């Protein structure tokens with residue numbers, strides 16, 4: 001478990017990632033209600049498309065993973081068994097792009113003949129190294145790993161995150177490493193100067209430690225409160241052409257932005273649900289993300 005009260009030199013508690021991303025203490029009732037809502041959303045979408053031809057235009061969805069454990073009530077953990085089933089289905093049914101192919105496709109330089117996905121994994125948790133990376137290697141499937149250097153620097157003491165040696169190893173074997181900010185703080189809740197410092201510190205530390213790709217970035221937390229067009233412009237000026245949020249949605253070539261949506265893969269969802277999500281039957285969930293933002297802005301959530 002992540003240690004409590006370990007502040008870095010700027011006094012920003014790294015436990016912010018523990019509270020949110022570790023998913024401790026989630027209310028089971030809230031978890032069940034969310035699953036019910038997602039299933040209803042998929043059911044309605046399936047009903048709606050049953051009597052008409054599905055789109056023949058291939059789509060690209062960026063799948064967002066975090067941890068790989070059997071903790072059902074950890075909202076962002078996928079069990080290793082479920083992950084293997086998902087990889088098996090993906091390898092047989094869609095094109096799984098690596099970061100470079102995604103970049104080419106999004107710039108309009110790659111013709112897709114069927115749906116495609118890019119697998120992304122946030123935070124650099126140890127469970128990625130122990131459970132997901134061996135499966136990705138076994139299926140020869142690439143992925144994009146977003147890490148926070150300040151958390152990796154503390155890996156020895158926390159045991160929660162991968163160490164630099166682990167990250168260097170995966171980066172030589174099909175995993176592209178990229179920035180998730182330095183300390184996993186919301187860039188949307190600090191001054192623009194502080195946000196830029198956070199991005200630059202991460203970039204510099206990654207350059208020292210691993211052969212990272214500096215075109216890709218994932219906003220910590222990634223809700224609408226955690227990014228903006230101004231932050232996107234700042235990141236673009238530093239070379240980040242592809243910045244991912246946690247807002248639900250699909251990607252299309254030539255979108256005219258450097259901020260892109262993703263599709264969160266969560267715990268406790270069946271393979272059938274996963275397939276429906278990859279096929280776009282949960283795309284209406286974006287409305288939920290938009291509603292949550294509306295409520296957050298009014299302090300009701």
Ligand SMILES: [Zn+2]
Pocket residue numbers: 021122123180184220221
């Ligand atoms: Zn994160």
